[in-house]
Amino acid sequence: MRRDQIAKDRQPYLVPAHGYPNVYALVAPPTPRMLPLGPRYEAGFPKAHAALGRLQGTLKHLANTDMVTRTLARREAVMSSQIEGTKSDLHQLLTYEATHSTGGLPADVRITERYVAALQHGLERVRVGGRAVLDLALIHELHALLMQDEATHFPVGAYRETQVWIGPTLRIEDAMFVPAPPAQVKACMEEMAASILQYAPREDEQTMLAILAQLAIAHAQFETIHPYHDGNGRTGRLLMPLMLAAEGYPPLYLSGALLRAKSQYYSALASVQLQGEWGPWLELLGHAVVESCDESISIAEDLLALAERWEQELRSYRAHSATRRLPRFLIGHPVLSVQQAAAGLSISVPAANAALNNLLAAGIVSLVNERQWGRVFQATQVLHRLDQPPALRHA
Secondary structure (H helix, E strand, O other): OOHHHOOHHHHHHEEEOOOOOOOEEEOOOOOOOOOOOOHHHHOHHHHHHHHHHHHHHHHHHOOOHHHHHHHHHHHHHHHHHHHOOOOOOHHHHHHHHHHOOOOOOOOOHHHHHHHHHHHHHHHHHHHHHHHHHOOHHHHHHHHHHHOHHHOOOOOOOOOOOOOOOEOOOOOHHHOOEOEOOHHHHHHHHHHHHHHHHOOOOOOOOOOOOOHHHHHHHHHHHHHHHOOOOOOHHHHHHHHHHHHHHHOOOOOOOOHHHHHHOHHHHHHHHHHHHHHOOOHHHHHHHHHHHHHHHHHHHHHHHHHHHHHHHHHHHOOOOOOOOHHHHHHHHHHHOOEEEHHHHHHHHOOOHHHHHHHHHHHHHOOOOEEEOHHHHOOEEEOHHHHHHHHOOHHHHOO
């Protein structure tokens, strides 16, 4: 990265990249404590906060949203991983979880499943401990879970020990962005944690940063520091739903909107990193929040309506029977094994098998490749709804 690629006010933070003549790395400037919002971007943030309020209100008044949010979490894992180039889709992830086998599935389905594990770990921690537990130790834990399959290639759950860069080739000279040398990473992360992860207004500050502004700053600052050898994008995107959950909000999942705007997303982060220009990132994030909230509300309402319809179709069975309870469980487990159904409903395997046979006869589930994995079922209508892009739903 050359000096002329960097805005003048960021050039004091450039340092030589050790071992690479005429190449400079950017030590992340101090974390902003306020955002430079112009009229163009100020309009988007109130809309985003209103959308977040709608999502919170909707999920609070819908029954059994835990199954919906379970499925949305897996959708987030797929899309955040796809931003980084994985090929596994939601159906393949759910099949892997149901079968514990990669037979016939893309090898990178394991990578996506690791994201689920990291997200679940983080949510469990912040829902109990709040913002106080969203610290550097937890970020290391998240990274270690995400990247556990790469532990033989580079340190996981620990800061990188080599210089990295972002660019179209393997040559650092062609890099679009060269983050801080490894020796500077720890101090940058400690400053970020104190300033934004553990955010609290200071006595000399007249206004408090809204939660979405905190999200915007935290994600961009993390990506600017680029603390790990690999997995920075996925780890950085995990911070956003965790920050919301730590404050009592639904863990809004933004990766679908960001994946659909992938080139703008990368360009917006580059504008922050190279020019200190926050406008494109704030505008994109505001749109992504509104789009993601509306999408989550629509999915939640549609899936729960589908479960209610199935329950009506099965009304000849006893109200508390496994057969009548399965539709709600299917919303969170659209691909499931007999064993998963038995464990989830706290019933015997024969009882789960019988209940699934009832749903099979009703056309609610279909049988998936029985010879390869044993009896695995899928709720095709749920999968179809989850796969619909927003444009089709509003057409």
